[in-house]
Amino acid sequence: QSVLTQPPSASGTPGQRVTISCSGSSSNLGVNYAYWYQHLPGTAPKVLIYRNNQRPSGVPDRFSGSKSGTSASLAISGLRSEDEADYYCATWDDSLSGWVFGGGTKLTVL
Amino acid sequence: EVQLLESGGGLVQPGGSLRLSCAASGFTFTTYAMSWVRQAPGKGLEWVSTIIGSGDRTYYADSVKGRFTSSRDNSKNTLSLQMNSLRAEDTAIYYCAKHDPYCSGGRCYMGAFDIWGQGTMLIVSS
Numbered sequence: 001q002s003v004l005t006q007p008p009s010a011s012g013t014p015g016q017r018v019t020i021s022c023s024g025s026s027s028n029l030g031v032n033y034a035y036w037y038q039h040l041p042g043t044a045p046k047v048l049i050y051r052n053n054q055r056p057s058g059v060p061d062r063f064s065g066s067k068s069g070t071s072a073s074l075a076i077s078g079l080r081s082e083d084e085a086d087y088y089c090a091t092w093d094d095s096l097s098g099w100v101f102g103g104g105t106k107l108t109v110l
Numbered sequence: 111e112v113q114l115l116e117s118g119g120g121l122v123q124p125g126g127s128l129r130l131s132c133a134a135s136g137f138t139f140t141t142y143a144m145s146w147v148r149q150a151p152g153k154g155l156e157w158v159s160t161i162i163g164s165g166d167r168t169y170y171a172d173s174v175k176g177r178f179t180s181s182r183d184n185s186k187n188t189l190s191l192q193m194n195s196l197r198a199e200d201t202a203i204y205y206c207a208k209h210d211p212y213c214s215g216g217r218c219y220m221g222a223f224d225i226w227g228q229g230t231m232l233i234v235s236s
Binding site: 044056061088102 | 145147155156157170171172205207210213219221222223225227228229
C-alpha cells in the first residue's frame with residue numbers, strides 16, 4: 001500500500017488529453033512539492049515535473065503538473081504513442097522523514 | 111556528461127549480505143544528496159535511502175532500516191549501499207539517483223531525483 005495514491009491505469013487515443021491524479025496527506029503533499037517521473041521498462045526513470053509544475057529542459061510542454069492541497073495531477077496533452085509508460089508521483093513525507101512514491105499509473109495509448 | 115553507474119548486484123541467499131556501488135561522474139559529487147530507489151519485479155518504485163552531500167545524515171525506508179547502510183566516499187565520487195540480512199522481498203532493480211537541490215525561505219531542500227543510473231539487479235533466493 002503506497003503512501004501516495006494513484007490510479008493503476010489510464011488510457012487515451014493519440015491527440016487526446018489525459019490526467020493522472022496523486023492523492024496524499026497533510027504530512028506529504030500537503031506541505032511539500034510534488035514530483036512526477038516517467039519510467040519505461042528497462043530504462044532509467046526520468047523526471048517530468050519538479051516542484052509541482054516545473055518542467056526540466058527537454059521535457060515537452062505537452063506535460064504539465066499542478067497541486068492543490070493534498071493532491072497533485074499530471075496532465076499530458078496531444079497524447080503520442082511514445083508517451084506509453086509508467087508514471088509515478090513522489091514527494092517528501094515529513095512524518096516518515098523519507099521520500100514516498102505513488103504506486104504508479106500505467107498509461108496506454110490506444 | 112552527468113552519469114551514474116551502479117554495480118554489485120547479483121544472486122544472494124536469504125540472510126546474506128551484498129554491497130552495491132554507484133560511480134558518479136560529470137558533477138561535483140560532494141555537493142549533492144544521493145538516493146537509492148528500487149523496483150521489485152512487477153511492482154512500482156520504492157525509495158530505499160538518502161544520504162546528504164557530506165555523508166553526515168542518512169535516511170532510510172522502514173522496510174530496510176537496521177539492515178541497510180548507505181555511505182559515500184566523496185574522494186572517489188562513489189555511493190554505496192551495504193545490505194545485510196537480505197530477504198526475498200529485497201529482490202529488485204536498485205537505482206541510484208542524484209538530487210537537484212533548491213533553496214527557499216532560508217532553507218535548502220534535496221529536490222527532485224534528477225539523474226538516475228541504469229540500475230543493478232539483486233535477487234535474493236535460495
